[in-house]
Amino acid sequence: MSEVPIFVGRSHQAQHREAFTLDYACRACGLAAEVALLATGFANAPSRDDALEGAAISSARNARGAVPLLRCPRCGRRDDRAVLRFALVSALQLALGAAPFSALAVLAFHERLGEVGWIFLATGLIASLAIYLRVVHPRWFRVDRRARFYLPDEEGG
Numbered sequence: 001m002s003e004v005p006i007f008v009g010r011s012h013q014a015q016h017r018e019a020f021t022l023d024y025a026c027r028a029c030g031l032a033a034e035v036a037l038l039a040t041g042f043a044n045a046p047s048r049d050d051a052l053e054g055a056a057i058s059s060a061r062n063a064r065g066a067v068p069l070l071r072c073p074r075c076g077r078r079d080d081r082a083v084l085r086f087a088l089v090s091a092l093q094l095a096l097g098a099a100p101f102s103a104l105a106v107l108a109f110h111e112r113l114g115e116v117g118w119i120f121l122a123t124g125l126i127a128s129l130a131i132y133l134r135v136v137h138p139r140w141f142r143v144d145r146r147a148r149f150y151l152p153d154e155e156g157g
């Protein structure tokens with residue numbers, strides 16, 4: 001577990017990292033197991049305590065959200081519906097992050113302010129990238145490496 005509060009302007013930014021033990025159930029083969037999953041959460045709040053609490057809540061939510069995305073240690077499959085839902089939510093988050101800047105870029109191009117338009121477009125891309133790196137990538141790409149399964153019938157061979 002680690003907590004890293006950083007004071008940014010008038011708000012505190014906190015990061016919380018913790019290993020959670022959760023129940024895993026595979027839809028494909030019916031395996032039920034416990035899994036220890038390392039999850040990170042971020043939060044911003046005006047007070048340091050609220051930021052730390054928010055980051056802890058966020059890490060727990062990320063851990064619960066990641067469990068259905070894990071590859072089953074027995075049959076090697078993932079829950080297609082959970083993966084699809086995750087992909088849709090991620091795409092929506094990226095689109096919403098870039099939307100205000102895209103709108104400004106369209107406006108700037110319409111007003112023949114080309115350079116300003118490109119700046120807004122670039123800012124939108126950076127916003128999307130930031131969301132991707134902070135929200136999407138950590139939850140998805142290393143999800144299996146952050147997990148350790150405790151199988152009920154774990155034996156050698």
Ligand SMILES: [Zn+2]
Binds near residue numbers: 031072073074
């Ligand atoms: Zn399975």
